[in-house]
Amino acid sequence: WTGKMTWDFFVMFLVILDSIILPFQLSFKHGMPDDAFDEMWFWFTTTVFFTDVFFSFNTAVENPSEPGTWIQSRPRIACMYLMGWFSIDFFSTIPYGRLATAFGSGNSSGAVRLLKMLKFLRIMRLMRMLRMSKLRAVWERVEVRIGSIAIIQSIMLMKVLLFVVAMCHWSACLFWVIGRPESLMTDLLPPESAADFAALPHWTTLSRRDGADQGEWTFEQKPMEEQYIFCFYWTLGVMRTMPAEVTPVNFPERIFVLLFMFFALSAFAVSVASLTQAYFKIFERGRTFNDEYFFVRMYLNRFGAQKPLEARVKQFLAHLFERRRIMAKETNLMEKLPEVLKHDVQNMLVWHHLQKLQVVNDLGKGAIQEICAASTIADHMPGVLLCSKGEVAESTWLLCSGRLQIFDETLDRWKSSTGKYRVTVVDYETLSSPEPYRSTLTVSTATVCELLQISKAIFLKFAGQHQAETTRQWRKKHNQSNKSVIKVQFSGLENTEEQNNVCASATTAVLMSGH
Numbered sequence: 001w002t003g004k005m006t007w008d009f010f011v012m013f014l015v016i017l018d019s020i021i022l023p024f025q026l027s028f029k030h031g032m033p034d035d036a037f038d039e040m041w042f043w044f045t046t047t048v049f050f051t052d053v054f055f056s057f058n059t060a061v062e063n064p065s066e067p068g069t070w071i072q073s074r075p076r077i078a079c080m081y082l083m084g085w086f087s088i089d090f091f092s093t094i095p096y097g098r099l100a101t102a103f104g105s106g107n108s109s110g111a112v113r114l115l116k117m118l119k120f121l122r123i124m125r126l127m128r129m130l131r132m133s134k135l136r137a138v139w140e141r142v143e144v145r146i147g148s149i150a151i152i153q154s155i156m157l158m159k160v161l162l163f164v165v166a167m168c169h170w171s172a173c174l175f176w177v178i179g180r181p182e183s184l185m186t187d188l189l190p191p192e193s194a195a196d197f198a199a200l201p202h203w204t205t206l207s208r209r210d211g212a213d214q215g216e217w218t219f220e221q222k223p224m225e226e227q228y229i230f231c232f233y234w235t236l237g238v239m240r241t242m243p244a245e246v247t248p249v250n251f252p253e254r255i256f257v258l259l260f261m262f263f264a265l266s267a268f269a270v271s272v273a274s275l276t277q278a279y280f281k282i283f284e285r286g287r288t289f290n291d292e293y294f295f296v297r298m299y300l301n302r303f304g305a306q307k308p309l310e311a312r313v314k315q316f317l318a319h320l321f322e323r324r325r326i327m328a329k330e331t332n333l334m335e336k337l338p339e340v341l342k343h344d345v346q347n348m349l350v351w352h353h354l355q356k357l358q359v360v361n362d363l364g365k366g367a368i369q370e371i372c373a374a375s376t377i378a379d380h381m382p383g384v385l386l387c388s389k390g391e392v393a394e395s396t397w398l399l400c401s402g403r404l405q406i407f408d409e410t411l412d413r414w415k416s417s418t419g420k421y422r423v424t425v426v427d428y429e430t431l432s433s434p435e436p437y438r439s440t441l442t443v444s445t446a447t448v449c450e451l452l453q454i455s456k457a458i459f460l461k462f463a464g465q466h467q468a469e470t471t472r473q474w475r476k477k478h479n480q481s482n483k484s485v486i487k488v489q490f491s492g493l494e495n496t497e498e499q500n501n502v503c504a505s506a507t508t509a510v511l512m513s514g515h
Helices: 002-027 036-056 074-082 086-091 096-102 109-146 149-179 191-199 224-238 251-302 307-322 329-335 339-354 365-374 456-481 496-512
Strands: 376-380 385-387 395-401 404-408 413-416 443-445 449-455
Touching (some): 002 149, 149 251, 339 449
16 A cells, blocks of 8 residues: 555645646746647656556545445446546546647637637646545555654645745736736637737836836846746735735736735735744644643742752653653543543553564464453653562563663672663563563663563463463364374363363463473
8 A cells, every 4th residue: 555655645746746837838838839848747747647547447445434444346446436536537637738739730710719729728737636635645644654743743834835835836827827918818818809908008018127227128028937036026925015016007917916915815814824833833742841841840949849859750751741641632532532442542552562572473362452451551760670680570571661770780780771782571481481480680660661561470361261262172173073183181170171271271381482
């Protein structure tokens, strides 16, 4: 599915670029022959868009009635695509410009009219921007993979800035079309109306001077790059105030400027608010934590708290903040879940760490769920003793975050476990055998740690039940096959249940020992 996601983002990226390039071609390059870039871009995008249509007929789609499952039947996929996005994808990809060239050989008024209509239909390529709506579902999966709130908020900030740039770009292209005597708009007008519009004064043809000793010039005579830069500057200026360099000189231009100023006023206000909100969200959580911790520090100082105590309080609160136990947006929503879902989410969190242990790979799903439910994740302050050398270990400790330390008897001091000597699992061997296991190290927490505690008694209980069920199935299978029968004598045991439990314990010990 990563390949499909990458392809969708690539197609959407081309759609966005095409929505920038096509208006520029239709406005500032109107009446000019296509250059090498125009030819390359046209054939490249057309090939990619038709390829996307082909892939859409041959790509599994998510079942809307059963989320998480996929429809792989080609007839159903084709039917859903034909009833959905096919018409937009197909008709927006047809090369209307090349069709216009093919039908442009005639000199009659009808042929010329058809030529202009087909050229105008090139703007239908912008219809593919409607497909941007499906980008939201893809973006949700990308957000989960990014996993950083700061990066996601930074991307949101860049999105607002790019929207402002795109809006100014489209407005600049439209302002140039409105200001020219001959443009894409006049091609659609009747000949009489087009002639009347061309006879009006236009801001692009109005003579101007840079100084008393300078010659006259018009914007229509300027290089295309300078024309675009000025139109972009003008539209950006209209969002704040009216630029003095150019004013509308005919009725259509005044109508356009009036409508655009109403739109620009709202768009500018919304954009500024969105930029401000996106910027503050990047540092909102950290700033809120610092503000609230200031009051904690003032509270401790009011009662004369010592510096070591204040440091320990800050260290523990910083740990809770880092592990998103406090001041996390998801906390309020997760509290609204029913108890069943809360239980499943907690098991998921435990399993995320528990699956690192090789000993659980041979267990069934039911046993794993019971072990996850019986295991606990807790936060521990620095200096908490987890095990002592030579003492019987009753639990296995799995480090989720933080750092542990080991007592070195030779140097008679604690050594922090870092680098390749970093300890992440304490007393792992105690889960491998029902026999008592004595710790080989003395380990404690060096910093505030989040630890997963797995009780040996509970683990062996559910692991033994799993192996007992496996033994029952094994005995049933071999008794029915009549190919080989293994008889085991259980002296002193009265029923089959006790026999299974003993056999299960023995099997557990053998499997977990690696033999």
